[in-house]
Amino acid sequence: MAKKEFKSESKRLLDLMINSIYTNKDIFLRELISNASDALDKLYYRSLTDENVKVNKDDLMINLAFDEKKRTITISDTGCGMTKEELENNLGTIAKSGSLNFKENMNKEEKVNIIGQFGVGFYSAFMVSDKITVTSRSIDSDEAYVWESEGADGYTIEKSKKKNVGVGTEIVLHIKADTDEEDYSKYLNEYELKSLVKKYSDYISFPIKMECTHHELKDEEKHEYEDHKCVETLNSMIPIWRKDKKDVEDSDYENFYMDKFNDYDKPIKVISSSVEGMCSYKALLFIPSHAPYDYYTQDYEKGLSLYANGVLIMERCGDLLPDYFSFVKGVVDTEDLSLNISREILQESHSLKLIAKNIESKIRKELEDMLLNDRENYESFFKTFSVQLKYGVYNNYGADKEKLENLIMFYSSKKQKLITLKEYVENMKEGQDTIYYASGSSIAKIDSLPQVEQVKDKDYDILYLTEYVDQFAITAIQEYEGKKFINVESEDLNLESEEEKESTKKVNEDNSDLLTAMKDEIKEVSEVKFTNKLKNHPVCLTSKGDVSIEMQKVFDAMPNDMGIKAQMILEINEKHPIAQKLKDLYAGDKDEFIKYTKILYAEARMIAGLPVDNPTEISTLVCEVISK
Ligand code: ADP
Numbered sequence: 001m002a003k004k005e006f007k008s009e010s011k012r013l014l015d016l017m018i019n020s021i022y023t024n025k026d027i028f029l030r031e032l033i034s035n036a037s038d039a040l041d042k043l044y045y046r047s048l049t050d051e052n053v054k055v056n057k058d059d060l061m062i063n064l065a066f067d068e069k070k071r072t073i074t075i076s077d078t079g080c081g082m083t084k085e086e087l088e089n090n091l092g093t094i095a096k097s098g099s100l101n102f103k104e105n106m107n108k109e110e111k112v113n114i115i116g117q118f119g120v121g122f123y124s125a126f127m128v129s130d131k132i133t134v135t136s137r138s139i140d141s142d143e144a145y146v147w148e149s150e151g152a153d154g155y156t157i158e159k160s161k162k163k164n165v166g167v168g169t170e171i172v173l174h175i176k177a178d179t180d181e182e183d184y185s186k187y188l189n190e191y192e193l194k195s196l197v198k199k200y201s202d203y204i205s206f207p208i209k210m211e212c213t214h215h216e217l218k219d220e221e222k223h224e225y226e227d228h229k230c231v232e233t234l235n236s237m238i239p240i241w242r243k244d245k246k247d248v249e250d251s252d253y254e255n256f257y258m259d260k261f262n263d264y265d266k267p268i269k270v271i272s273s274s275v276e277g278m279c280s281y282k283a284l285l286f287i288p289s290h291a292p293y294d295y296y297t298q299d300y301e302k303g304l305s306l307y308a309n310g311v312l313i314m315e316r317c318g319d320l321l322p323d324y325f326s327f328v329k330g331v332v333d334t335e336d337l338s339l340n341i342s343r344e345i346l347q348e349s350h351s352l353k354l355i356a357k358n359i360e361s362k363i364r365k366e367l368e369d370m371l372l373n374d375r376e377n378y379e380s381f382f383k384t385f386s387v388q389l390k391y392g393v394y395n396n397y398g399a400d401k402e403k404l405e406n407l408i409m410f411y412s413s414k415k416q417k418l419i420t421l422k423e424y425v426e427n428m429k430e431g432q433d434t435i436y437y438a439s440g441s442s443i444a445k446i447d448s449l450p451q452v453e454q455v456k457d458k459d460y461d462i463l464y465l466t467e468y469v470d471q472f473a474i475t476a477i478q479e480y481e482g483k484k485f486i487n488v489e490s491e492d493l494n495l496e497s498e499e500e501k502e503s504t505k506k507v508n509e510d511n512s513d514l515l516t517a518m519k520d521e522i523k524e525v526s527e528v529k530f531t532n533k534l535k536n537h538p539v540c541l542t543s544k545g546d547v548s549i550e551m552q553k554v555f556d557a558m559p560n561d562m563g564i565k566a567q568m569i570l571e572i573n574e575k576h577p578i579a580q581k582l583k584d585l586y587a588g589d590k591d592e593f594i595k596y597t598k599i600l601y602a603e604a605r606m607i608a609g610l611p612v613d614n615p616t617e618i619s620t621l622v623c624e625v626i627s628k
Contacts, residue, residue, distance in 0.1 A: 041312045043055060043078075083141050129175055190210070257329070304329070320332060413462040439471055526544065527570070532573070544568075598617070
């Protein structure tokens with residue numbers, strides 16, 4: 001029979017698996033058991049929603065067996081099974097998770113991480129097997145098919161020769177021969193298999209059965225024993241979220257998380273909650289320590305696994321999580337929903353809404369608590385998911401801002417680390433009545449902004465906004481504890497004394513012709529003026545009104561130009577020698593004056609991080625001036 005090739009990406013993955021880049025080979029068993037459990041869940045759910053499918057709950061189980069002589073381990077389940085097409089699609093590719101982009105220069109660890117994110121699942125069996133035979137009959141088919149593969153060079157599929165194969169799947173692993181480094185034979189052992197099931201799959205809600213051998217004392221006097229075989233259920237079957245917290249080790253929760261949600265890393269936080277009252281449910285929630293590879297793509301689907309009385313009714317229930325907590329993973333098990341509730345009714349369900357509300361506030365409280373008591377971890381969490389939280393602040397016209405404003409942090413110019421808004425306000429100087437912030441693409445760039453200097457000189461702290469969502473979030477918050485936010489880039493920071501203001505006003509009045517001439521040359525700015533706030537810098541751009549220069553950059557980068565522009569002001573430092581130079585040129589050499597105007601405006605744009613539209617012209621002008 002012709003061998004079929006694996007899809008090329010699967011082949012590369014298989015190569016990696018077979019060459020065992022995973023150090024923890026033990027996980028193959030939990031992956032296969034977990035697939036079996038999913039198949040049983042699917043079949044059971046089908047029986048609740050399809051009257052043609054009848055299932056006896058007692059028949060739903062997973063069987064484990066091994067044969068030391070033949071070197072095989074068999075995992076079978078009475079789940080939904082797979083059709084020929086499903087065998088082909090599910091086991092012939094891993095394409096479901098999108099493309100695997102291994103770069104040539106990636107190291108082993110990076111590859112493991114990528115693979116981990118795809119949930120190697122079934123393929124992990126190749127770490128310990130040199131041949132795998134899968135026999136499966138789907139609930140939708142009268143025939144059973146056999147899929148077989150010896151590794152990366154391909155697989156075969158044919159109709160099963162056996163008669164009367166029941167619905168479900170049987171996977172036979174042919175265990176590799178031992179090598180100098182690796183003892184594969186250890187898996188062909190009752191004790192080893194039992195302890196692997198206990199360790200990784202105890203919570204599985206269907207019985208995992210195996211025929212076990214007991215030494216029974218036959219004759220006490222003669223000390224004679226007899227081997228006695230009986231089928232045992234290896235797992236406690238109590239879902240981990242239903243267990244008492246004190247009976248569960250941290251590592252149990254972590255293993256459950258990594259297995260169920262295909263993560264190679266422990267979660268940064270485990271939240272377990274049990275609620276009785278208006279609504280009753282148990283929830284086990286996890287905050288991942290890093291964003292899933294597809295988190296910031298359209299493909300990412302938020303949601304929690306929803307169980308009704310221990311039965312999975314929805315793999316990913318999005319309604320249980322607000323968008324701003326979409327990174328949370330976990331399960332919710334409730335008695336308040338009926339098993340065969342349809343998806344449409346579920347969405348409208350009052351109980352579900354109540355649970356969702358509770359869960360939202362539980363997550364929020366836990367995060368607030370982490371921020372207070374476990375700062376280091378919180379910061380690490382925040383660095384990973386801050387964009388989502390800040391997006392939550394301004395989304396829906398700021399409807400949720402009160403819920404989230406105490407969870408967000410910004411870099412502080414004074415503390416030189418992340419601080420909360422509360423911390424900023426607590427440390428405000430006497431007489432300071434606004435919260436200052438500055439935006440730019442990096443801390444270093446913001447630090448060197450001319451406008452930042454004057455605020456620092458007054459010994460005020462400044463929040464540095466480096467993410468494009470930041471300013472939108474701040475704009476949505478408007479004020480915190482009665483303190484308004486003010487962008488250091490805005491025109492009027494109100495930092496000057498009355499005399500200073502008076503004297504600048506006079507300079508501007510005295511030079512109004514010069515300033516108008518400059519303004520006429522640069523169409524994009526709404527005003528050109530002398531100011532005295534710039535210390536050593538010659539020029540800068542500030543903005544007036546609701547749209548800041550940083551926001552304009554975001555709008556400019558959007559595919560459909562909505563024409564939203566900041567109202568910019570070109571400020572010239574009246575104490576800088578350039579001020580006098582401009583006055584001299586305006587009086588003596590108008591052509592030269594225009595050239596200087598163009599150069600200065602280009603400089604101000606560069607400092608603000610805006611593109612210079614006429615770089616060739618500007619560089620010619622600069623050369624002309626400096627060659628003199
Ligand atoms: P994952 O479980 O992450 O989807 P796997 O490679 O482990 O990835 O499995 C691929 C698919 O094969 C599963 O999604 C499922 O549809 C199917 N499958 C695997 N094992 C079984 C099984 N025992 N019974 C029915 N279907 C299965």
